Amino acid sequence: MNNVIKNPKYGSDLIVDILIKHNIEYVAFNPGSTIKGIHDSMLNYHNNTKPELILCCHEEIAVAIAHGYAKASNKCMAVMVHGNVGLMHASMAIFNAWCDRVPLLILGGVGPLDANKRRPWIDWLHTSNIQSNIVRDYVKWHDQPYSTEAVVESLHRALKITNTNPKAPVYLSIDTTLQDTALKDTDLLLKDIALSLPSTSPRINAIELERIMQLIIHAKFPVIIADYLGKTTTAINKLVVLAELIGIGVIDCGGRFNFPSTHPLSLTAVGHEILIEADLIIALDVQDLYGALGMVDQATGEYKAHINKDVTIVSVSMNDYLISSWLTCILHLIKDSSIYKNYIQCIEKNG
Numbered sequence: 331m332n333n334v335i336k337n338p339k340y341g342s343d344l345i346v347d348i349l350i351k352h353n354i355e356y357v358a359f360n361p362g363s364t365i366k367g368i369h370d371s372m373l374n375y376h377n378n379t380k381p382e383l384i385l386c387c388h389e390e391i392a393v394a395i396a397h398g399y400a401k402a403s404n405k406c407m408a409v410m411v412h413g414n415v416g417l418m419h420a421s422m423a424i425f426n427a428w429c430d431r432v433p434l435l436i437l438g439g440v441g442p443l444d445a446n447k448r449r450p451w452i453d454w455l456h457t458s459n460i461q462s463n464i465v466r467d468y469v470k471w472h473d474q475p476y477s478t479e480a481v482v483e484s485l486h487r488a489l490k491i492t493n494t495n496p497k498a499p500v501y502l503s504i505d506t507t508l509q510d511t512a513l514k515d516t517d518l519l520l521k522d523i524a525l526s527l528p529s530t531s532p533r534i535n536a537i538e539l540e541r542i543m544q545l546i547i548h549a550k551f552p553v554i555i556a557d558y559l560g561k562t563t564t565a566i567n568k569l570v571v572l573a574e575l576i577g578i579g580v581i582d583c584g585g586r587f588n589f590p591s592t593h594p595l596s597l598t599a600v601g602h603e604i605l606i607e608a609d610l611i612i613a614l615d616v617q618d619l620y621g622a623l624g625m626v627d628q629a630t631g632e633y634k635a636h637i638n639k640d641v642t643i644v645s646v647s648m649n650d651y652l653i654s655s656w657l658t659c660i661l662h663l664i665k666d667s668s669i670y671k672n673y674i675q676c677i678e679k680n681g
Contacts, residue, residue: 362412364439367509393423413456467656
């Protein structure tokens with residue numbers, strides 16, 4: 331594949347080069363005038379090879395493809411959306427990706443921010459102030475850079491942020507005139523890729539880890555609940571090894587594939603029946619612990635916990651690192667402290 335950095339002549343060429351440096355393999359999109367510069371560079375500057383364009387008939391489909399790709403490969407894919415209308419079409423799928431914690435780079439084209447450069451009628455309809463306002467409440471980060479240098483910095487930062495745990499979509503609005511701008515000097519623009527690698531996740535400290543180990547050793551009936559832990563094959567395999575080593579049953583909530591359903595220690599099918607017997611529950615990256623430990627009675631609308639009052643709950647997650655002031659955060663604490671004995675919250679261990 332032709333993934334070698336060439337000699338970029340336009341802003342859109344430079345954008346494609348950055349995607350290549352970050353090993354973006356595919357870009358899904360529905361064509362439109364506000365993304366024509368990047369579209370042209372992908373076809374004519376890099377011959378549509380890594381990244382390769384995936385033509386879609388709707389922006390929601392394009393984002394859904396990138397969503398599925400991220401879950402299947404654990405890698406980020408890019409999506410281009412055309413102007414305001416493309417972003418509005420994509421918004422529902424972006425929300426789905428936010429809820430499912432997947433990395434996703436969304437490049438939105440916006441008509442010339444300089445009003446003097448707008449064509450009558452059409453450019454005005456596709457130009458908006460802070461275009462990302464449509465989706466800002468359910469993306470991890472967003473930006474609308476105003477220069478070629480700023481576009482480069484924003485792209486590197488966006489890819490760093492979306493690929494840092496907990497992962498979620500990011501959105502960039504890129505002016506059509508910046509895409510078409512002829513470059514004068516690119517030496518400082520193609521920065522060292524090492525500066526844009528994902529940040530390392532925080533780890534459980536030794537004291538917390540020792541405390542959890544002691545709780546497991548002294549527990550009579552410990553149970554593990556896993557939800558978004560299985561982001562990698564390594565994490566799944568380590569959970570199987572842990573379960574077999576100490577003989578602990580595992581309930582899989584299904585946010586990801588976390589534990590084989592055919593394994594003798596799989597308790598997923600009898601989760602709520604088993605929880606009432608547990609004296610120690612270890613929740614590994616459970617997004618909705620409140621829901622995992624009970625359910626709402628459909629007839630009365632009242633929540634009923636499926637745990638006993640003497641249980642100790644250990645929550646290992648990064649839920650507090652991905653919150654939104656617009657969305658009501660999923661409760662990971664039990665509302666009524668009288669229904670459990672002890673609650674310990676830890677930071678997720680990376681890997």
